[in-house]
Amino acid sequence: AQKVTQAQTEISVVEKEDVTLDCVYETRDTTYYLFWYKQPPSGELVFLIRRNSFDEQNEISGRYSWNFQKSTSSFNFTITASQVVDSAVYFCALRGPGGGADGLTFGKGTHLIIQP
Amino acid sequence: ETGVTQSPTHLIKTRGQQVTLRCSSQSGHNTVSWYQQALGQGPQFIFQYYREEENGRGNFPPRFSGLQFPNYSSELNVNALELDDSALYLCASSLEWGKALSRQETQYFGPGTRLLVL
Numbered sequence: 001a002q003k004v005t006q007a008q009t010e011i012s013v014v015e016k017e018d019v020t021l022d023c024v025y026e027t028r029d030t031t032y033y034l035f036w037y038k039q040p041p042s043g044e045l046v047f048l049i050r051r052n053s054f055d056e057q058n059e060i061s062g063r064y065s066w067n068f069q070k071s072t073s074s075f076n077f078t079i080t081a082s083q084v085v086d087s088a089v090y091f092c093a094l095r096g097p098g099g100g101a102d103g104l105t106f107g108k109g110t111h112l113i114i115q116p
Numbered sequence: 117e118t119g120v121t122q123s124p125t126h127l128i129k130t131r132g133q134q135v136t137l138r139c140s141s142q143s144g145h146n147t148v149s150w151y152q153q154a155l156g157q158g159p160q161f162i163f164q165y166y167r168e169e170e171n172g173r174g175n176f177p178p179r180f181s182g183l184q185f186p187n188y189s190s191e192l193n194v195n196a197l198e199l200d201d202s203a204l205y206l207c208a209s210s211l212e213w214g215k216a217l218s219r220q221e222t223q224y225f226g227p228g229t230r231l232l233v234l
Contacts, residue, residue, distance in 0.1 A: 004158075035222070043204055044118075045159070045225035091158055102172055103149050103161030104223065 002027045004094050006107035013082055014115050021077045021110045023092030029053075034068070034075045035093040035104065045091070051075060079112075087114045118142060120209050120226035128232045129197050137192040137229045141209030148190040149223060150182060153204040165190055197233045204228045 003026040013019050025034065036048040049059065051068050059066050063083075067076045079086055089111050093104040119142035129135050141148050147166045151159035161174035165184035179195040188209075194201055208223035 037225070042227065043206075043230070044227040045206065045208075047118075047222055047224060050222050093158075103151065103164055103174060104159070105161070106158030108156075108158050 002029075002032075002094050002096065002105040004092050004105055004107035006090075006092055006110050008110045009108070010111040010113065012113040012115060015084055016081050018078060018080050019082050019112065019114075021079075021090050021092075021112065023075045023077065023107060025073050025075065025092070025094045027073075027094060027096065029096045031097040033095045035095070036066070036075075036077050037091045037093060039089045039091060039109070041088075048077075048090075082112075082114045084114045084116055087112060118209075118224035118226065120207065120224055122205075122207055122226040122229050124229060125227070126230045126232075128234065130234050131197055131199060133197050133233075134193065134195045135197060135231060137194075137205050137207075137231070138189065139192070139207035139209075139226055140189045141207075142224055145209035145211050145224075146188050147210045147212065148184055148188065149208045149210070150190070150192045151206045151208065152176070152201075153206060153228070154200075155203070159206055162192070199233050202231060202233045204230050 005024045032053045034051045037045040039045050063080045065078045089109045091106050091109045093106045095104050096102050121140045123138045149164040150162040152162055153159040162176045162180055164172040168184045181193045184190045206225050206228045208225045210223045
């Protein structure tokens, strides 16, 4: 069975601080796919990044960066110089290799509050 | 904007009733997945349709059913509504998600339908 754990229920920081959201996953698959989504108060899930288990390079996109550590089954997300518009609930999600048509397994989310 | 639309945006029903939610997928996408998100929780996978056939299902009872049409739009039907069915229902579209995942495939979500069961 697959499982995604986001241990941080809520994080509150002041604008311009850096913040890291933790994600730990469990899977028996050797090939799998990891995702981060952002959910603002409107409710729509906004896709941020996808990482394949066989791509071990970390990624930076503007103020966002992702640290994939296969050895510790973690896929952490860092926002540098946070802004108020970053306030949202962030979800980490996992999917197996497919073929059996499985959906995404989501964590419970981390509510990020950026205070001005 | 993802190009995925859902209707209605909000809905209030009473226990025991039936409800139909609708989703239009992004142009060209042939796979639609449905998720239920209870308050304060992450979304949970209900089922998935690929080219008009259900090809994957999560841990939901048979009273949750669906359809996918030739234009790849989809419906989620819930019979005999229970209070615990109150949630945000999200649909997501993708291309070829039902098959082995390509290197770049991703699910794109609609804005959701908020269902309240009284």
